[in-house]
Amino acid sequence: MDLIPMRGFELGRFPLQRQINRLFEEFFGESGWPTLYESGRGSFPIDLAESDEEYLLTAEIPGIDPKAVEISVTGNTLTLKAEKRPEGEKQVKNVHRTERIYGAFQRMVSLPGDVDPAAVQASSKDGVLSIRLGKREEAKPRTIEVKVQS
Amino acid sequence: MQTKKSETRPEVLREIIPPVDIAEVEAGVRLSVEMPGAKSQTISVTVEDDTLTVSAEREEFLDRHRLLHQESGRGAYRRSFRLSRDLAREKIQAEYRLGVLTLTLPKADHTLPRRIEVRTE
Numbered sequence: 001m002d003l004i005p006m007r008g009f010e011l012g013r014f015p016l017q018r019q020i021n022r023l024f025e026e027f028f029g030e031s032g033w034p035t036l037y038e039s040g041r042g043s044f045p046i047d048l049a050e051s052d053e054e055y056l057l058t059a060e061i062p063g064i065d066p067k068a069v070e071i072s073v074t075g076n077t078l079t080l081k082a083e084k085r086p087e088g089e090k091q092v093k094n095v096h097r098t099e100r101i102y103g104a105f106q107r108m109v110s111l112p113g114d115v116d117p118a119a120v121q122a123s124s125k126d127g128v129l130s131i132r133l134g135k136r137e138e139a140k141p142r143t144i145e146v147k148v149q150s
Numbered sequence: 151m152q153t154k155k156s157e158t159r160p161e162v163l164r165e166i167i168p169p170v171d172i173a174e175v176e177a178g179v180r181l182s183v184e185m186p187g188a189k190s191q192t193i194s195v196t197v198e199d200d201t202l203t204v205s206a207e208r209e210e211f212l213d214r215h216r217l218l219h220q221e222s223g224r225g226a227y228r229r230s231f232r233l234s235r236d237l238a239r240e241k242i243q244a245e246y247r248l249g250v251l252t253l254t255l256p257k258a259d260h261t262l263p264r265r266i267e268v269r270t271e
Contacts, residue, residue, distance in 0.1 A: 045221035045222045045223075046222075047217065047220045047221060048219040049212050049215035049216060050215060051214050051216070056211070056212065060186040060249070061186065061249070062184040062185070062186040062248060062249030062250050063184065063248055063249065064248065065248070086171070087182065087252070088180070091175040091176060091177075092174070092180075093173075093176065094174035095171075095172075095174075096174065097171060099169035099170050099171060100170070100182070100184055101169075125187070126186060126187055126188060126246070126248070127185075127186030127187060127248045127249015128209070128249060
């Protein structure tokens, strides 16, 4: 398994804290993958991976109906919009503790390369949204043969 | 000396402390724990003495991909709570849906209001 540096900066719980953390992270060049824009009270952690053919983006969205998540892709920009509401709120008589974050939020991320909007597939399992974005031909790695003249 | 290894504890050092909401509902107390991507076979809810522990391992979503950026936590979910004696620990109900583990802990019988009949002559 690859060694992945732990970036504690990302772990901010509040929007301002997160924005400041991100500022530091981008300044120190640790992020390498800036978020273009983020709004809303909450956020959701995103992982990004790639293979030769595609990018795989996973977002943790526990408690959100995946059908209600809005996903859009333009060029190399992916936008996710979702809203998290508390479950079974009507039955609540008394709140003891609230650590989960609710509300509408939006996140725009730039992918390292262009994707083909026709080759975007999203699926969801147990609160994790997986989006597979097919790379454009230009973004796929190519093997260039070296001709050796003898 | 050999220490006994708990079965619910996976072979990872790091643990993720999942966020929880605790609310009182008609039926008792409801806990909702955010554990997205938990492997359903590994979700465990245990009660030992006065401690309720929830834990789960996470599903691996990458197959042949290389990780470029990561914000999600590494390791397994684990969190413990202290149980009140006013909750019926043998009647705990658990449900896992959309990455949220919801536990309902009914009130113990001794906390329920009792109606005492008044005998009249």
